[in-house]
Amino acid sequence: MATAELPPARSTELPLEPEMHPLVQNKHDLVSVGDAIGEVVLKGEHPRGWWIGFLAGFAMLQVLAIAVCWLFYVGVGIWGINVPTAWGFAIVNFVWWIGIGHAGTLISAILLLLHQKWRTSINRFSEAMTIFAVMCAGLFPLLHMGRPWFFYWLYPFPNVAGVWPQFRSPLTWDVFAVTTYFTVSLVFWYIGLVPDLAALRDQARKRWQQIVYGLLALGWRGSAIHWRRYEKVYLILGGISTPLVLSVHTVVSFDFAVSIVPLWHATIFPPFFVAGAIYSGFAMVVAIALPVRKWYKLEDFFTDHHMDIMGKVMLTTGFLVTYGYFSEAYMAWYGHSLYEWGTTLERMFGPYAWTYWILIFTNCVFPLTALWSKKIRTSPFWLELVCISVLIGMWFERYVIVITLTREYVPAGWGHYSPTFWDYATMIGSLGLFLTLFFLFLRYLPMISITEMRELLPKKQGGGGGHSIMENAP
Amino acid sequence: MSTVTPGTPTTAPLHHAPGQGEHATQAPLVPVTYGLLAMFETGDAMSHAVAKAVEAGYTHLDAYSPYPVGEAADALKFPKSEMGPVMFIGGLTGACAGFIMQYWANTWGYALNIGGRPYFSWPSFVPITFEMMVLTTALTGLFGLLAICGLPRYHHPLFNSKAFERATRDRFFVCIEATDPKFNLADTRAFLNGLHPLSVEEVME
Numbered sequence: 001m002a003t004a005e006l007p008p009a010r011s012t013e014l015p016l017e018p019e020m021h022p023l024v025q026n027k028h029d030l031v032s033v034g035d036a037i038g039e040v041v042l043k044g045e046h047p048r049g050w051w052i053g054f055l056a057g058f059a060m061l062q063v064l065a066i067a068v069c070w071l072f073y074v075g076v077g078i079w080g081i082n083v084p085t086a087w088g089f090a091i092v093n094f095v096w097w098i099g100i101g102h103a104g105t106l107i108s109a110i111l112l113l114l115h116q117k118w119r120t121s122i123n124r125f126s127e128a129m130t131i132f133a134v135m136c137a138g139l140f141p142l143l144h145m146g147r148p149w150f151f152y153w154l155y156p157f158p159n160v161a162g163v164w165p166q167f168r169s170p171l172t173w174d175v176f177a178v179t180t181y182f183t184v185s186l187v188f189w190y191i192g193l194v195p196d197l198a199a200l201r202d203q204a205r206k207r208w209q210q211i212v213y214g215l216l217a218l219g220w221r222g223s224a225i226h227w228r229r230y231e232k233v234y235l236i237l238g239g240i241s242t243p244l245v246l247s248v249h250t251v252v253s254f255d256f257a258v259s260i261v262p263l264w265h266a267t268i269f270p271p272f273f274v275a276g277a278i279y280s281g282f283a284m285v286v287a288i289a290l291p292v293r294k295w296y297k298l299e300d301f302f303t304d305h306h307m308d309i310m311g312k313v314m315l316t317t318g319f320l321v322t323y324g325y326f327s328e329a330y331m332a333w334y335g336h337s338l339y340e341w342g343t344t345l346e347r348m349f350g351p352y353a354w355t356y357w358i359l360i361f362t363n364c365v366f367p368l369t370a371l372w373s374k375k376i377r378t379s380p381f382w383l384e385l386v387c388i389s390v391l392i393g394m395w396f397e398r399y400v401i402v403i404t405l406t407r408e409y410v411p412a413g414w415g416h417y418s419p420t421f422w423d424y425a426t427m428i429g430s431l432g433l434f435l436t437l438f439f440l441f442l443r444y445l446p447m448i449s450i451t452e453m454r455e456l457l458p459k460k461q462g463g464g465g466g467h468s469i470m471e472n473a474p
Numbered sequence: 475m476s477t478v479t480p481g482t483p484t485t486a487p488l489h490h491a492p493g494q495g496e497h498a499t500q501a502p503l504v505p506v507t508y509g510l511l512a513m514f515e516t517g518d519a520m521s522h523a524v525a526k527a528v529e530a531g532y533t534h535l536d537a538y539s540p541y542p543v544g545e546a547a548d549a550l551k552f553p554k555s556e557m558g559p560v561m562f563i564g565g566l567t568g569a570c571a572g573f574i575m576q577y578w579a580n581t582w583g584y585a586l587n588i589g590g591r592p593y594f595s596w597p598s599f600v601p602i603t604f605e606m607m608v609l610t611t612a613l614t615g616l617f618g619l620l621a622i623c624g625l626p627r628y629h630h631p632l633f634n635s636k637a638f639e640r641a642t643r644d645r646f647f648v649c650i651e652a653t654d655p656k657f658n659l660a661d662t663r664a665f666l667n668g669l670h671p672l673s674v675e676e677v678m679e
Contacts, residue, residue, distance in 0.1 A: 031643060031644050156579060166586055167599055168591065168595055172602070177605050180605040180609040183609055183613070184612040191619070201642070202643060218625045220642075222538045222540060223537070224552070228542070229619055231542050233619045236557070237612055452541075455542070459518075464541050
């Protein structure tokens with residue numbers, strides 16, 4: 001090899017990564033990247049779409065406020081929960097939201113470790129999405145407690161009664177997993193934001209913006225020594241967030257799998273839950289990114305290439321999830337357990353069969369036939385439709401799992417579950433909370449990492465030549 | 475950082491003494507030089523300048539850029555950050571504390587018989603031990619990074635320079651600080667000018 005001639009210099013017209021082509025072709029440089037992303041925040045001129053999204057979310061948030069006030073006044077009896085189905089919507093929504101959150105960490109941490117540079121333009125807002133989704137998720141167990149003001153009883157703390165939590169229970173693990181997940185996501189997000197906040201501080205012309213972004217930027221000045229430490233911290237955070245994200249949904253699945261309810265007590269649950277989480281999370285990222293990039297004209301940053309890749313990830317995780325459904329039914333039949341097989345038949349043809357078939361259609365049949373085609377993966381309309389379908393399907397998946405409780409061992413213990421108006425109000429309200437927070441984020445913080453986009457620019461245009469965080473982090 | 479270099483007058487800025495009239499003559503306020511700030515157009519030029527300055531024997535200097543430029547940190551003889559061991563120790567502490575907490579609480583503090591399992595059923599303590607490790611690693615990362623970098627620090631002499639606003643935008647800076655034993659206003663300026671910067675500016679404390 002040493003004697004081999006050097007290959008001819010590669011054409012510098014179009015560099016490295018396909019997703020960078022619009023950045024290059026449209027002649028972006030360090031300043032224009034900062035302006036394109038930063039001015040959205042600093043100028044405060046927002047497209048009509050922002051107002052539509054924000055006001056819709058804010059209106060739904062009011063529904064949540066009313067639902068929660070009524071809940072605190074009357075108690076959890078306003079929900080449809082009963083004895084076989086003691087958690088109902090609360091756990092369905094909890095698992096759904098936390099699953100959605102997982103895409104953010106997956107994109108920011110796992111794809112970081114895998115050197116997937118296309119993540120750069122979507123990591124910031126998917127991390128924001130993670131934080132808001134985990135907030136919505138956390139809401140449900142808190143509200144379900146009945147006496148949410150005693151929520152701190154979940155945590156170990158020295159108290160007069162001398163009582164400590166029962167650490168052998170997956171529910172206690174869940175408290176730690178979700179708390180850690182929220183905190184670590186927040187830390188990861190904030191550390192990523194610091195250099196961008198410093199950029200906004202120096203770019204801002206309004207006094208209040210200089211003060212607010214200046215305070216948040218913590219006096220960051222971009223010293224080479226600081227950058228080196230920063231990259232190391234970012235890399236390690238990526239490294240620990242990767243097992244964290246897998247552990248969180250694994251622990252969530254233990255909430256079910258550790259019990260002895262037929263079809264819950266299965267070793268497939270952890271990987272099946274994690275795959276489902278990523279599936280729904282990517283669907284949410286794309287479902288939100290598509291309209292946002294249109295409203296804010298950010299097609300140079302979030303390109304068709306991104307949509308294509310995200311569609312492929314959804315295709316893969318969709319198949320994993322489908323395998324999970326197949327495996328559940330197959331093991332129930334093959335295991336010769338009367339209860340497992342009986343519950344499977346009840347699930348498919350019992351009173352709640354319609355939810356099962358909606359799940360199969362919206363989660364498997366439609367997305368997994370549609371996503372094969374590149375045309376669909378790169379068509380905003382169709383991809384949006386597929387994503388919404390997946391979000392509905394993944395919600396029904398958790399519903400189907402929870403509703404299993406109405407048909408377990410002894411027919412005498414069978415029951416019926418139907419959500420009430422207040423169940424729906426709380427669910428719609430949590431969506432309102434999510435949208436409100438998300439649109440406020442779009443308005444006040446840079447939705448794409450300015451620093452990382454600058455690193456991605458080729459050297460000729462002032463950038464770091466495709467270098468990305470952690471490649472220089474010893 | 476605020477020590478005064480040899481060669482500059484040692485008069486510290488005097489406080490406005492109470493009772494003095496507005497136009498009472500103040501003792502001459504001699505601003506203290508923080509350093510010389512050279513501005514470059516590219517990251518490569520900045521790294522090159524740092525390497526040259528280190529070669530010339532300067533030790534108190536730093537580079538500033540809108541995105542990480544690893545070569546500059548290498549040239550500053552900072553090849554490896556200390557954050558790895560810091561976060562490792564943080565994580566280890568958290569894991570141990572988490573495990574001991576569970577062991578103590580469920581074995582001694584409030585022993586519960588759950589289905590006849592041993593009180594010290596360590597496999598079921600693993601998930602929380604892991605979560606505590608991740609939590610403390612991340613928190614040590616955040617607070618350790620801030621502490622070691624001396625942040626938050628809202629007043630920094632470099633912010634006195636108007637041009638330095640572009641350090642988070644599109645320019646790359648090298649600052650040789652006045653605390654450097656080799657620092658001499660005229661000579662250092664000449665040295666920096668020899669590296670073809672866009673500008674060289676004296677920054678005051």
